[in-house]
Each structure stands twice: as C-alpha cells, then as structure tokens.
Amino acid sequence: AQKVTQAQTEISVVEKEDVTLDCVYETRDTTYYLFWYKQPPSGELVFLIRRNSFDEQNEISGRYSWNFQKSTSSFNFTITASQVVDSAVYFCALVNAGNMLTFGGGTRLMVKP
C-alpha cells in the first residue's frame, strides 16, 4: 500500500516570508512519480510539478522550489517571499507502478498581507 502524509494541516505566514510545506510518502515500488498540486478557492487542482523516483535533482521555478530526498522519502515544497495569491490548499500526491494516484491530506496555506 502507498501513503502520502502532509503533517501540516494549516500554515499561516505573513507576506514575504518563506514557507516550506512538508510531504512524506510510503511506497514499496522503486518506480513512482510525485506531484504537487495547488487548489485555490475556485476548486480546480492546478499542477505544479512532477518528479519521477529516479530524478532526485532539486528544482526551482521562480519563487517555488522542491527538495526531493529518497533517503527520507520526502518531497518538500518551498515558497520564497510568499504572496497573498499563494493562499490555497496544497496537495502532495504519488503515483506508483499500479497507476493509482494517492493524495496527501493537504496543507492549507494562508498568506496574510
């Protein structure tokens, strides 16, 4: 069985602060994909990043960065200089060889002006 845990259910920061959202996963497969999605109040999930299990290179995209560490089964997401528009629920997810997508419970991020 696979599992994704986002221990932080809610985070509140002030604009311009950096914030890291944690994601820990469990899977027996050696091949898998990890994702981060953003869910704004409008409801649709917005794709942010996909990473396969063989690529541990960290990635930076503008104010967003991701730290993938297989040794600790973690795929953490950092927003630098947060903005009010970053307020949303963020989901970490995993797809294994069986093509089942498992989501974490989500982290609600509130960025206050």
Place this chain on the structure above:
Amino acid sequence: KAGVTQTPRYLIKTRGQQVTLSCSPISGHRSVSWYQQTPGQGLQFLFEYFSETQRNKGNFPGRFSGRQFSNSRSEMNVSTLELGDSALYLCASSLGLAMNTEAFFGQGTRLTVV
C-alpha cells in the same frame, strides 16, 4: 485551448436518488479520471478511463460507476445516494494513460445529498 469542463457545477439531490455528472476533457486527451473530495476523507481516487475502457478503480462501492464515450467525454453515476456522498467531485484529463503524466483538473461538481 479550452480546459476541462464539468457539469453541472452544483447539484442538490435527495437520499436514494441517483445522479450523473459529466466531464469534458481537454481536446486530444484520452484519459479521464474522477476523484471525490470530502473534508473527512480528503481526495480519493474513484476511477480512470482511457479509450472508453476503465483502467483503474479506487476503493468505492459499486454504486459508483462511470463510462467514457468515443469522444473521450466521461460520465460518472452514483446510484442510491447516501448523505455521505456529499462531496466535491473532480475530473481530470491527461494525454496518456495513468497519472504519471500531467493532469488537468476541472472545477468540480459540488454534490449535496439531503
């Protein structure tokens, strides 16, 4: 290009009734997946269709069913509705089979069962 379209956006049904939700994927996408989102259970995978065939199914009772048409549009049906079926139902489309490709989500259908 147009995104994933789900209809209706909101729905209120009575216990025992059945409901059909519709999802039109992005043009050219052949895979459609359905998810249920509730405050208690979070986001849960329902099923995935590719080229009119169900390829994966989550752990939901048989009251939940779906189908995909030749134009890749998909419908999801829930029969004998229960109060616990109240949820946001999200549909996602992707080019290839399975979720190891980027998926695009619709805004969802919010179903309320009273």
